[in-house]
Amino acid sequence: MDAWFGIDIGGTSVKTALVDNVGHILVSQSFDTGAERDAETVAVRIKDTLELLKARLKDGGSTCQVHGAGVGIPGFLDLDTGIVAEAVNLGWTDVPFQSMLEQLLQLPVAMENDANLAALGEAFAGAGADRRVVLCATVGTGIGGGIVIDGRLHRGVNGMAGEIGHLVVKRDGGILCNCGHHGCLETVASATAIVRQAQALQSAGKLPADKVVTEAKDVFDLAERGNEAALSVITDAANWLGYGLSLAAITLNPDVIVIGGGVSRAEERFLMPMQAAFEQYALERVAQAAEVRAATLSNDAGVIGAARLAQQRVSSNA
């Protein structure tokens, strides 16, 4: 059986999987990046994990031929040289990670930004599988974005296409974003933004103080209990996201917008107000063409997208 090795490196853990030609996970394994997350250590653990995955498949009675690997990395990458220019969460600067992995794995390795691979995964085997122009937004600590057109990632000239989290939606009085600009979409519509707004209300005595808000789920729980202030924080973030997506959609004219991250599970409280805002700001024909869907691959989108990228690089007809 043909298989592709998908790797999704995050700030706290590395997810890996062997994936077949149609995007099904055959076997998977994660490990913590731990305090020692230098690139060499991570690369060696990835190699060990590949051996483990192959052994597990064999124990289960199947054999596979692994043809290539794809790796998603949260950071800025130079894809011409295979160098991770900067991955803040990992503390990596100018790391030649692609060649490092190729030597260890003895496989062709394709490297890509993690948000792009999540989009490719959803477009290949998830919520966008039956659509042509897929715009993906993953709402978490920040807002990751990716664009897939006719099955291929649209990267732009240096990999920055689809960075919708950094659309400046609040030109005046916006707060500082990690990118150095003020008022980016992710400063008002990410899970982090929801938590920050709720914490401010809590400090001002406008939210119950029995449980300190530390994650977006706390705010959703309060809204579920009927707390109006918590609900308005969520609705506000949803409105901003709908507005930001309308700008992206007018540029791209997608036939599906896939929303990932924890908020995507909140159909009524988040996705519905988001869609209403989207329809308010997008051109009517743009809004009519673009169906909003929740992501379906959850945490597997990254490894499936990574495996798919490897497959596209190695097989000319994939």
Ligand SMILES: [Zn+2]
């Ligand atoms: Zn920004």
